[in-house]
Amino acid sequence: MLVYDNLNYVRIVRPLPNFVEHDAYGIPVMEAQSVDISKINNGIWLTNLSNATSGARNRENKIVHCFAKDEVLRRKYNNPYRLLEQLGGYYAASSLDFSMDEKMVEAQIISLTFQNRWSGAFLQTHGIRTIPTVGWTIERFYDITFSGLRDGGTFIISTMNVREDGREKVFLRGYCEMRNRFPCTKIICVGAPLRGMDDDICFVKYFRESFGSWDRNPGKAIWQPGMFNWDGSVANLGGM
Numbered sequence: 001m002l003v004y005d006n007l008n009y010v011r012i013v014r015p016l017p018n019f020v021e022h023d024a025y026g027i028p029v030m031e032a033q034s035v036d037i038s039k040i041n042n043g044i045w046l047t048n049l050s051n052a053t054s055g056a057r058n059r060e061n062k063i064v065h066c067f068a069k070d071e072v073l074r075r076k077y078n079n080p081y082r083l084l085e086q087l088g089g090y091y092a093a094s095s096l097d098f099s100m101d102e103k104m105v106e107a108q109i110i111s112l113t114f115q116n117r118w119s120g121a122f123l124q125t126h127g128i129r130t131i132p133t134v135g136w137t138i139e140r141f142y143d144i145t146f147s148g149l150r151d152g153g154t155f156i157i158s159t160m161n162v163r164e165d166g167r168e169k170v171f172l173r174g175y176c177e178m179r180n181r182f183p184c185t186k187i188i189c190v191g192a193p194l195r196g197m198d199d200d201i202c203f204v205k206y207f208r209e210s211f212g213s214w215d216r217n218p219g220k221a222i223w224q225p226g227m228f229n230w231d232g233s234v235a236n237l238g239g240m
Contacts, residue, residue, distance in 0.1 A: 020121050023147045027114045028121040030132050032153025037186050037202035046204055054085055064093040067158050073098055084126055092129040094156045095120030102137045109141045117148035131156050136174035151182040159191035172196045
């Protein structure tokens with residue numbers, strides 16, 4: 001039998017406590033955790049994973065979202081204890097948002113969804129309020145991409161770069177399916193609304209001039225640090 005040190009055991013085996021359920025694909029189920037979305041940008045603020053530090057000021061009022069480059073997310077996934085240290089003390093964090101492509105096969109979609117939900121369940125079992133980051137591709141993978149989720153909490157999604165890629169129809173079909181499957185779940189959306197989305201969503205817009213620090217400019221109405229699209233480019237006004 002192979003013997004691992006603790007970190008490598010977690011990296012390779014990906015254990016979770018027995019009380020964490022797994023679905024038919026073996027994907028961990030994240031618990032529904034509520035966030036008062038009415039307070040976002042009004043007492044609770046979003047910050048990017050790359051800007052989150054264990055010593056950040058006012059972190060108890062910040063939600064760490066994980067829309068970042070895959071290479072950044074991969075490093076976090078492979079160092080889960082360091083991620084715990086980084087996110088400790090924040091109001092909440094989201095699960096790691098690994099990119100999925102319509103050309104991927106089922107095995108890849110299962111693997112990426114597993115990594116997303118495992119990261120969220122891992123954080124939850126260590127006492128961090130964690131919001132599932134939810135994404136999807138084409139209809140035949142909906143059962144996978146919407147697995148490991150419970151209704152009644154809060155999800156975070158993003159419309160960043162959807163228009164530029166001409167993916168509005170694919171996005172909206174998946175969005176409608178998500179709302180049908182999880183009718184009691186509140187939604188935070190990073191990016192501007194698309195025609196056909198509901199008005200009960202908390203939309204968080206990013207503008208180039210707001211990429212400063214709320215800590216240094218507490219009088220400003222809105223504060224957001226730098227934000228990355230799924231492909232790693234910095235958000236701009238045209239992409240909103």
